[in-house]
Amino acid sequence: MSQIIGIGHTGRRKVLQATAAIGGLQLASPFIIKARGETPVKIGMVDPITGSLSALAVSEVEGAKWTVEQMNKKGGILGRPVELLIEDSANDTGTGVQKTHKLIERDNVDAIIGDVNSGIAYAMMGVTAEKKVFHVVPGGHTDPITGVDCKWNTFRTCNTTAMDTAAITGELVKRFGKKWFFITPDYAYGQTLQNNFVKKLKALGGEFQGDMLPIATSDFSATLIKAKAYKPDVLLNNMGGSAQINCMKQFVQFGMGKEMQLGGALFEIESVRSVPKEAQAGWWVMEWYWNQPNVPEVKKFVDAISPAIGGKMPTARHWMAYVSLHAVRLAAEAAKSLDAVKMAHALGDLELPPEVSLMPGKIRYRAGDHQLMSDIYIGQMHNAGPGGPDDLYKIEATVTGEEAAGPVESTGCKMSFPA
């Protein structure tokens, strides 16, 4: 206990030393790099390492660090070593924008990766487009990033909400029925998600009810009572983070698991790990999963990265960071340049090799909207199985990205490059 309190003293000294060192360090660093002879390719990553999305961000950062390490062993990018600069956006847009400026203006990065939070990713796009810097969004799902507000320099690795909903709606209707109840967080992501679900569901002749709740809701009993009275075939839990976990927990406590199916767009492994056993259930989209027996590259990747991340299995977030960084490499190598415009042209419709995509299908960032057309898995969550504590999901069906995303015109993206 006294050690915890003691931080006040030792920490202060450290900070003073650190602040005193700022000037010196940063003055010196450019010269060190020049002295080494080969200028590294700098990639800046901005992610909410602190704040409510930190669990996801930490996975992405782990994935990114490992990827860069591996890349450097295999010759880096264009024969130059890669340097990864990580910044915390603290889940705050102002900070995210500031960090993007910092990476671009001070550190002169060649590419930007980030952010988990769609809102911050979106604000960062404003900066990267203005400064003409190549930008990959690994894990912010909101549609306009590769839809109405798409930018020539921005590529996105994770799916859009429209893709995730399109992929799973058909399966859920086919298997369980078309009377649905939604529990959705009341902000842009939640609303887009529910609207997309409703659109698909109505097209299949379904009916629905639902509640929009504050993001940080922790008590779902009132809504669950409504849901029980409605007697739906499927209950869709669109909440995120700890809200999603609590909703699952109460759903199980109220014994509703026997009366209806549970499902939704995303229930990420980071969250699944921290729910009680009874709540590890339902039908969900998975954007990438470590157990894909038919793709040999996946096993190679999993075996290599697992020891570096504490023996756990990599999650979709590790994969997103991995693919995003390799996208930068592939773009630079195809363009034979680090010029953002050339890289962006080169990456559009470039088929990712299987050791990068780690997917059964042939996938690419579509030139029309810069959205990755990745395969999307539909499956069931279950308690930890014989494959270890992270054996939590079984892939039941695979939908291709093109099928789920629809044509470019439907996304509202009009791609235009600078003259």
Add this chain to the structure above:
Amino acid sequence: MMQLVMFNVTNGLIVGAFYVLMALGLSLIINLSNVVNFAHGNFLAIGGYLAFTLTPYVGFWGALLISPLLTAIFGYFIEQLLIRHVYARNHIYSLLLTFGLGFILQDVCRVIWGPSPLPLDIPELLSLPITPDLFFITWYRVFMVGVVVVAVSGLFAFLRYTRVGIRIRAGTLDLDTVSALGVNVAALRSYNFAVGSFLAGLAGVLAAGQIGLNPNMGDDLIMPSFIAIIVGGVGSLTGTLLGGLLIGVAAALTTVFYPAGAEAVIYVIMAIVLLLRPRGLLGEEGMLS
């Protein structure tokens, strides 16, 4: 519909009881020491996390007892080490101090227990509904209310019948006189801070059983406590009790008719109270002014 309303009133009382527990601790410290403890939510998180660590050794019931005690001891030391130095200064310093302390404690939790949410296992029995008809009221909720009732009665008895309690109460009303009578005010404030931290720790264990643990868990819970105190009136513990229950029930009832407004309603209540009765429902005029 009736069932839904009935349920929500009950549920609101449960949620309100929880706000009360948290707000009472905060209120105690404000009344005697004039310090708004921004880190109160982080003491709550510490209480919850300690319970998580203790449960494998002493079980949930043991943790329910030990964890708040440890939080109280921790609070006592924090008061001795940091907070007592700013009592004599402008209030802005105590606000800033606890604000910074909140950042530190949050990172302490993040470093020790990790950034991902963690579940606190509760006894099987408590997670069951009380009857199949009342499927939405689990024993845990009943239990929470029971604990809050016991804790609040205990607190009021402590303040009424023990020597330290009587002095705390007297100090709230007139610290100068209490000090002139030879009471060691500095020690009194330390004990009082420890009692406040105990309540935060207890709230933390209860919250962890219901909503799980994460390093930011205190942030979402502290604002309702502030509002419970403002509504009830600064300086009155009974007011805080009333304020907590009131906003709990109001928020729950709103959920029936307009779920998205559940958070808004507590601010509306606060605005109304401030307009019509600026010192809060049971606040003393002149208190703290």
Add this chain to the structure above:
Amino acid sequence: MNETFLRRNLQPIVIWALLLTVPFWLPLFGGYTALAGRVLVFALAAMSFNMLLGFTGIMSFGHAAYFGLGAYGCGLFLKFVYASTPLAMLAGTLLGGIAGTLFGLLLVRRRGVYFAMVTIAFGQVCFYIAYKWDDLTGGYDGLRGFARAPIDLGLTKIDIQNNGTALYFFILLVFGVAAAAQGFVLRSPFGRTMLAIRENERRARFLGIPIEKHIWLSFSISCFFTALAGSLYALLNNFADPQGLTYVMSGNIVMITIMGGMRVFWGPLIGAVLFVALQDYVSSAWPTTWMGVVGVVFVSVVLFFPRGLMGMLQKRAGT
């Protein structure tokens, strides 16, 4: 004569000389121009806040509300009304200032901790509205889709959208005008009354000064200036988000003021330099635990340097 002028105004002369040459020397120290813009914005917010804390003796812990409203007002005007930067800033300043003036009416009779708690709660109300009213404000995701419009001077246009240095000088201009206006207010008879209230409220009341009215006016002026700073923040980021309205932002504004020195006019500017540089550096050096480090700095400042840097320097010079 000339010498005494220099000595008396040494502080502002040095400060302005440094501020005007930022784009030349900042990169040498590992800074970047956008960081300097951020310093000025936070400095203006903290100086405005300090009119209340340092010069009237009233503490608010909810100034983020007016800062954030300024940002939203500016952004909404650019997005929905008209693409003019000065008009948008006016809109933001009015929105935050008027909201502060109205809240102030409810606040003036409260003091001490209760005053602080109510200001916090009002801040949360503003956060809540920005967060809920997503058709207008973009909700949780923040307000986006607006951009700084070039400043039209008739003969020429100043491109503050794509030219970082031009943007910095524009912010510096606004900062300078606002600081001059604040200095003017503080030197006026009204400013002297504020000091009288700070020093001894009861005596000021006996002298027949209408305390509530003065506190209200001082709160209101402070909110208008804070909102102006907020509108600059929206321009700097091309973005406004509800996080900027929460008590964490309020706490940062208070911290900046204390760090620099709340009894000194330029204190908050120095505080902003320290705070922004610290946050920028620490958060890159320890991305996972920087909040804790910042917390340690906060606690240390409160315990060991309560007068702030400028306060300490002045004390030393005085003795």
